Structure formats: structure tokens, C-alpha cells
Amino acid sequence: xxxxxxxxxxxxxxxxxTAHGTIQTPFFMPIxxxxxxxxxxxxxxxxxxxxxxxxxxxxxxxxxGEELIKKAGGLHxxxxxxxxxxxxxxxxxxxxxxxIRKLKEDGVEFQSHLDGKTIFLxxxxxxxxxxxxxxxxxxxxxxxxxxxxxxxYVEKSLALTTEWARRSKKxxxxxxxxxxxxxxxxxxDLRKRSAEELRxxxxxxxxxxxxxxxxxxxxxxxxxxxxxxxxxxDKPRYLMGVGTPQDILxxxxxxxxxxxxxxxxxxxRHGHLFTSRGVVRIKNEAHAxxxxxxxxxxxxxxxxxxxxxxxRHLFMSNELLGLRLLxxxxxxxxxxxxxxxxxxxxxxxxxVFKNSFLRTAGETDxxxxxx
Amino acid sequence: xxxxxxxxxxxxxxxxxTAHGTIQTPFFMPIxxxxxxxxxxxxxxxxxxxxxxxxxxxxxxxxxGEELIKKAGGLHxxxxxxxxxxxxxxxxxxxxxxxIRKLKEDGVEFQSHLDGKTIFLxxxxxxxxxxxxxxxxxxxxxxxxxxxxxxxYVEKSLALTTEWARRSKKxxxxxxxxxxxxxxxxxxDLRKRSAEELRxxxxxxxxxxxxxxxxxxxxxxxxxxxxxxxxxxDKPRYLMGVGTPQDILxxxxxxxxxxxxxxxxxxxRHGHLFTSRGVVRIKNEAHAxxxxxxxxxxxxxxxxxxxxxxxRHLFMSNELLGLRLLxxxxxxxxxxxxxxxxxxxxxxxxxVFKNSFLRTAGETDxxxxxx
Numbered sequence: 001x002x003x004x005x006x007x008x009x010x011x012x013x014x015x016x017x018t019a020h021g022t023i024q025t026p027f028f029m030p031i032x033x034x035x036x037x038x039x040x041x042x043x044x045x046x047x048x049x050x051x052x053x054x055x056x057x058x059x060x061x062x063x064x065g066e067e068l069i070k071k072a073g074g075l076h077x078x079x080x081x082x083x084x085x086x087x088x089x090x091x092x093x094x095x096x097x098x099x100i101r102k103l104k105e106d107g108v109e110f111q112s113h114l115d116g117k118t119i120f121l122x123x124x125x126x127x128x129x130x131x132x133x134x135x136x137x138x139x140x141x142x143x144x145x146x147x148x149x150x151x152x153y154v155e156k157s158l159a160l161t162t163e164w165a166r167r168s169k170k171x172x173x174x175x176x177x178x179x180x181x182x183x184x185x186x187x188x189d190l191r192k193r194s195a196e197e198l199r200x201x202x203x204x205x206x207x208x209x210x211x212x213x214x215x216x217x218x219x220x221x222x223x224x225x226x227x228x229x230x231x232x233x234d235k236p237r238y239l240m241g242v243g244t245p246q247d248i249l250x251x252x253x254x255x256x257x258x259x260x261x262x263x264x265x266x267x268x269r270h271g272h273l274f275t276s277r278g279v280v281r282i283k284n285e286a287h288a289x290x291x292x293x294x295x296x297x298x299x300x301x302x303x304x305x306x307x308x309x310x311x312r313h314l315f316m317s318n319e320l321l322g323l324r325l326l327x328x329x330x331x332x333x334x335x336x337x338x339x340x341x342x343x344x345x346x347x348x349x350x351x352v353f354k355n356s357f358l359r360t361a362g363e364t365d366x367x368x369x370x371x
Numbered sequence: 372x373x374x375x376x377x378x379x380x381x382x383x384x385x386x387x388x389t390a391h392g393t394i395q396t397p398f399f400m401p402i403x404x405x406x407x408x409x410x411x412x413x414x415x416x417x418x419x420x421x422x423x424x425x426x427x428x429x430x431x432x433x434x435x436g437e438e439l440i441k442k443a444g445g446l447h448x449x450x451x452x453x454x455x456x457x458x459x460x461x462x463x464x465x466x467x468x469x470x471i472r473k474l475k476e477d478g479v480e481f482q483s484h485l486d487g488k489t490i491f492l493x494x495x496x497x498x499x500x501x502x503x504x505x506x507x508x509x510x511x512x513x514x515x516x517x518x519x520x521x522x523x524y525v526e527k528s529l530a531l532t533t534e535w536a537r538r539s540k541k542x543x544x545x546x547x548x549x550x551x552x553x554x555x556x557x558x559x560d561l562r563k564r565s566a567e568e569l570r571x572x573x574x575x576x577x578x579x580x581x582x583x584x585x586x587x588x589x590x591x592x593x594x595x596x597x598x599x600x601x602x603x604x605d606k607p608r609y610l611m612g613v614g615t616p617q618d619i620l621x622x623x624x625x626x627x628x629x630x631x632x633x634x635x636x637x638x639x640r641h642g643h644l645f646t647s648r649g650v651v652r653i654k655n656e657a658h659a660x661x662x663x664x665x666x667x668x669x670x671x672x673x674x675x676x677x678x679x680x681x682x683r684h685l686f687m688s689n690e691l692l693g694l695r696l697l698x699x700x701x702x703x704x705x706x707x708x709x710x711x712x713x714x715x716x717x718x719x720x721x722x723v724f725k726n727s728f729l730r731t732a733g734e735t736d737x738x739x740x741x742x
Contacts, residue, residue, distance in 0.1 A: 036685055036690040041692070063688060071660070072681070306451060309439060310449055313405070313406065313435040324695065
């Protein structure tokens with residue numbers, strides 16, 4: 001399933017084989033939460049270099065429901081994407097989106113953020129839903145504590161997460177890969193414990209969850225450093241929901257193989273664009289008359305055909321095309337970054353690439369500034 | 372500039388030559404009000420069969436301004452479309468969108484619907500703005516009375532419109548085609564007067580404006596019937612802002628060559644889809660589990676790749692991709708209708724086509740119903 005092609009220090013390059021195709025690692029998964037990449041077609045994501053998409057169990061369960069998707073021939077057919085799909089279990093969304101949630105031994109009861117309906121999600125049900133969706137990689141149901149959760153709470157939560165992982169593994173479909181999710185909050189020893197427990201159960205891959213939830217980057221990196229030595233070298237490692245281009249470079253350096261993040265799509269919709277020279281906030285008056293492309297180093301359709309002045313005009317006019325073109329660019333930027341990272345690892349110059357990238361694009365932390 | 376290739380009764384087929392290419396008539400212009408086709412790329416409109424786009428002087432003057440567009444190399448380059456563009460003069464938008472407007476002998480003073488700024492638009496200025504935009508067909512500034520305007524008002528308004536047409540012609544760029552706009556409200560004799568006066572001035576083409584503003588279809592068709600005999604046969608006739616597929620068929624039958632309308636794009640955003648079997652309102656529960664394509668007779672990307680269930684899911688989830696795919700289909704439907712109309716005229720079966728189309732798709736008036 002997973003084959004390491006090259007290791008240099010902690011940095012790794014490999015291939016992950018799934019039922020719908022093989023993916024080069026390290027990779028980034030554009031997010032199709034509800035089965036759609038915001039304004040983009042799956043075929044466009046593929047042209048940009050996407051080899052796998054991420055969809056969400058929580059969202060698709062609430063709407064339109066896994067039964068319909070199964071009847072439609074599965075999520076691949078439903079959304080017209082024949083490459084690999086990873087589905088998140090819903091654990092994080094229950095934590096971040098649902099109104100009122102009650103953790104029970106057996107699962108989690110919550111109210112849908114759409115209509116307030118009470119839903120009870122168990123580890124087994126999360127796996128069944130994902131099997132019906134027909135995704136290639138299934139994530140176990142976990143509980144994600146807040147960044148500032150007390151140790152007592154995190155420890156109790158972790159016990160539940162491990163137990164749920166055990167039950168998930170048992171309930172998992174044999175047709176797909178199943179990944180465990182390391183939790184443990186911001187506590188190094190609990191992260192270690194979680195990794196060891198999951199490793200004991202045995203999964204096709206291991207995710208690190210519950211990071212990038214408000215903690216400083218330093219803390220996040222420390223948790224990664226603490227966790228990775230306790231995960232098997234020959235299985236893929238997936239850092240969930242992270243992050244900025246800087247975060248990704250730091251994590252690849254530490255041995256992470258897989259990423260997903262809402263930043264490229266969500267930020268595009270807020271006019272926050274990632275470029276090779278740093279962040280462009282397209283609303284800024286400075287771009288109103290700029291006939292330059294968004295990113296002179298980018299080969300995407302947006303940068304090849306339109307000026308900042310035009311893109312700003314569309315954004316200020318709330319034109320759909322603007323959101324589409326900006327989303328396209330940001331996704332292209334992330335996928336291109338991953339391509340460059342893979343090439344750099346291949347040619348033994350990851351450190352050089354990382355330093356050069358951060359020097360040119362990363363004076364700011366990609367969450368502020370404008371060029 | 373305009374060449375009639377075939378006439379059969381009042382029905383006509385021809386070609387209209389512009390600075391950016393030749394267009395087969397009768398044609399429909401997708402609307403890029405602010406220089407963007409809602410969610411679509413110009414290249415996609417071309418693939419669907421669009422040979423000309425419409426943009427709006429009023430909107431582009433307010434934002435981002437014609438000076439910027441001129442600096443950017445003109446509207447074609449700004450929006451990345453190298454085919455013909457027709458720009459509306461802004462007269463209709465001043466009538467329908469602007470807050471507080473004062474008609475004066477010299478022009479119209481109005482408040483921008485964006486920021487309330489006072490703007491004074493004269494016939495000369497409308498032509499200058501269009502010259503700066505660099506569009507291929509310029510429309511004269513007109514005054515558009517409401518459907519229920521009193522005859523006294525319409526008569527006074529018409530005198531102004533004719534005078535403005537005269538001044539527009541004088542101020543017009545020699546590089547583009549200039550069209551006059553027939554007004555006269557719902558008064559047959561005033562429509563005749565307007566047509567004759569414009570013909571006296573002499574234009575490259577003649578539009579009929581001020582229709583589809585709330586009057587019954589019968590009244591609209593009567594106004595067309597009244598007007599056309601007084602326009603030159605060898606110039607293109609453009610019915611502005613009309614209409615449903617039925618309206619278009621009726622108007623082609625009477626000798627109209629050009630159309631534009633917000634219906635395909637605007638209705639798509641409201642989940643109102645035109646299909647060969649009639650209107651589909653995608654929100655309807657009836658489509659929730661439908662694995663049929665939106666329109667089984669349509670070759671567009673949306674109909675070839677997605678089910679109604681998926682499109683409804685995207686629409687209910689407010690996914691950008693949904694609006695894009697629905698817009699794509701509606702524009703494809705209109706452009707395909709025009710293609711079929713042209714083929715039917717060519718092979719002497721326009722009446723047969725019209726009757727067959729209305730029987731299959733048009734039991735309802737395309738403004739209601741669902742299939």
C-alpha cells in the first residue's frame with residue numbers, strides 16, 4: 001500500500017497505493033467537504049496536480065446522506081472524480097461545528113449545525129458511512145480536545161479515542177485503507193501514549209489530529225516531533241488540517257507525508273491569495289490599477305490570463321468568476337508547492353528549497369502582510 | 372457589416388461583421404454585465420457556441436471605470452475575450468437600478484446604486500465611455516419609460532431619446548458599429564415614429580428597447596410587429612433584454628436578429644433551469660434522489676457529468692460549483708436554441724422547429740412549472 005522511495009534525514013518521498021490509483025507523497029489534498037471543490041471541477045484539480053481529494057463524513061451524512069450517494073454509485077461517481085478520496089470521520093466537525101454535543105462511552109450525540117436534528121455517531125457508524133460513500137481512505141472516529149483543554153480532560157478523551165480506534169478497526173471495510181488518529185492535546189506524553197496505542201492496534205496509516213486548533217506553531221511542531229518516533233516508519237503519516245505553506249515545509253522536514261487544509265480554498269474566498277512573493281490581499285487599493293498578474297511565477301489559468309486589477313474588480317463586484325479564479329490560483333499554489341517539495345527531495349535539495357521558499361515568499365507567516 | 376443570407380417570410384439568417392469577428396444571426400449574447408459571465412470563463416462561453424458577449428456601460432463606468440479598462444488594453448483584453456462585445460449604453464440601468472434620477476435636456480443625472488455618488492451621463496459621454504471600453508457595437512443613450520407610463524410622458528421621453536440618438540451618432544467612434552434604440556412605450560404610433568426618426572439619422576443596426584418591462588407577451592409582440600416594418604431590412608434588428616425561449620422564437624419569426632437576456636444566468640442562480648422538456652426547479656424535493664441528468668437532450672458538461680441529485684445537493688449546500696454548473700447549463704441551453712434556430716432557418720423548417728420546440732419544452736411559459 002505504502003512504499004517509501006527515499007528518505008533523507010526525516011524527510012521522505014514515497015507512493016501510496018489506493019483502490020482508485022497511486023499517489024506520490026508528500027501530497028496535499030484539496031478539500032471537497034460536501035463533495036465539491038468550492039468553485040472548481042475535479043478535472044481542474046487534477047490538471048493542477050491533485051491526485052487525491054478529501055471529503056467529509058459529517059457533512060455528507062447530514063446532506064445529502066450516504067444512502068443516496070451509495071445509490072448514485074458512490075462518491076466518486078456522484079462528484080465525477082475517479083481518483084482516490086479520503087474521508088474524514090466527522091470527529092473534528094462534531095467538535096468544531098455541531099451545536100451541543102454529549103460524549104458517551106458508545107459514541108457522540110450532537111445536534112446538526114444545519115437543522116438542529118439530534119444525531120448519534122459511533123465509531124462503527126462512522127466506518128459504515130464511509131464504506132457507503134466508497135472512499136479509498138477511511139479515518140477512525142476520534143475526539144478532538146480544544147487547544148486549552150485541561151490535562152485531565154485530554155487524558156480521559158484519549159482513552160475514549162483509543163477505544164474508538166479499536167472498535168473502528170474492527171468495523172472497518174476490507175476494501176479501503178483505514179487510518180488511526182493520534183490525539184493527546186498539547187501533552188507530549190499523551191501524544192506518545194496515543195501513538196503507541198494506535199500502533200498496537202495496527203493501521204494502514206497514522207494521522208496526527210487535534211493540531212492547528214489555536215496553539216502556536218512551535219507547540220504544534222513539538223507535538224509532531226514527540227509523536228513521529230512512535231509511529232511505524234513504513235506507514236504514511238498524515239497531519240490533519242495543517243496548514244500554511246510554512247507549516248507544511250516544517251512538517252515535511254519532520255517526516256509528514258500527507259496534508260489537507262481549508263486555507264487555500266477558504267482564504268481565496270476572502271481575497272487572501274498565496275503567491276511566490278508572499279500574501280496578496282486582493283481587496284487592497286494598491287492592486288486596483290495593477291496590470292501585473294497575481295503571481296508572476298505561477299502558471300495557473302488565473303495568473304496567465306488576468307491582471308490583479310481585473311481580479312480585484314471581480315472580487316469587489318462579488319462576481320462568482322472572481323471566487324472561482326482566486327480559488328483556482330490558491331489550490332494551484334498549494335499543489336505546486338507539493339510538486340516542488342517532491343522534486344526537491346528527489347534531487348537532494350529539500351533544505352535548499354525550503355530556505356529559498358521561505359526567503360522569497362515567507363517573510364510574513366502567510367496569515368498577514370501583502371505584496 | 373451586415374449581410375442577409377436568407378429570408379423566409381419575416382424570418383432571417385445573416386452574418387454581422389465586427390472588428391473582432393463575424394457573428395451568425397440570429398444570435399443570443401450571454402451577459403457579462405461587469406465584465407464577467409457570472410461563474411463562467413469567456414472561453415467556456417465560446418465552447419458553448421457564443422460568438423459575442425454583452426457588457427454594460429453603466430456598471431463598468433461605476434466600477435472599475437473605463438479609464439482603467441482602457442489602460443489595461445480595453446475590455447477584450449481585461450476580461451480575456453477576443454471575440455465581439457456589445458456594450459449597452461447605460462440608459463436601461465439608469466432607469467432600473469439608479470437611485471433618484473433627473474432627466475435633463477442634456478443628459479441624465481442619477482445616483483450610483485453602489486455608493487450614492489451623483490453622476491451625470493450625456494449621450495456623448497455614453498459614447499466616449501464605450502469607445503474607451505473598446506467594444507465592437509455601441510448602443511446610444513436612451514430613456515426607457517416604465518410599461519405603465521402615461522402617453523404624455525412617453526411622447527416627451529421619445530423626443531429626448533431621438534435627440535440623444537442624433538447627438539450619439541455625431542459623437543460616435545468610427546471604429547465601432549453604432550446602434551439606435553427604438554422606444555415609444557406601448558404606443559404603436561410612437562414606436563413607428565421612433566423607428567422612422569432613427570432610420571432618418573441612420574445607424575448600423577436598430578434595437579427595440581423598453582420591452583419586457585412588465586407588459587404581457589402579446590403587447591410586446593404587437594410592439595415588435597408595429598416597429599419592424601419601419602426599420603431598414605438590410606440592417607440587424609436587436610430586441611433588447613428579451614426573453615424566454617418562447618419570446619425568442621416569436622421574435623425570430625417576426626424578423627429579429629439579436630437577443631440578450633439575464634434569464635439564463637440569473638435564473639440559474641435561483642435554481643431555475645431551462646431544459647428541452649420544460650423548466651426544472653432544482654430545489655424541488657422531487658429531484659432529491661433523481662439520478663437522471665438535468666436535461667437528457669443536452670450535451671453540456673453539467674448534463675454529461677452530473678445527476679439532478681448531485682446538482683440539487685450543491686444548490687442546497689450553497690456550493691459555488693453548483694451555481695457554476697447550473698449557469699453553464701442554462702447558457703448552453705440558450706446558445707443551443709439559437710444554433711437550432713439557425714439550422715432550422717437554413718433548411719426551411721423554422722415553423723416546424725418552433726412548433727416542435729414549444730410542444731416539447733414549452734407547455735408552460737418557462738417562468739413556472741417543473742418537470
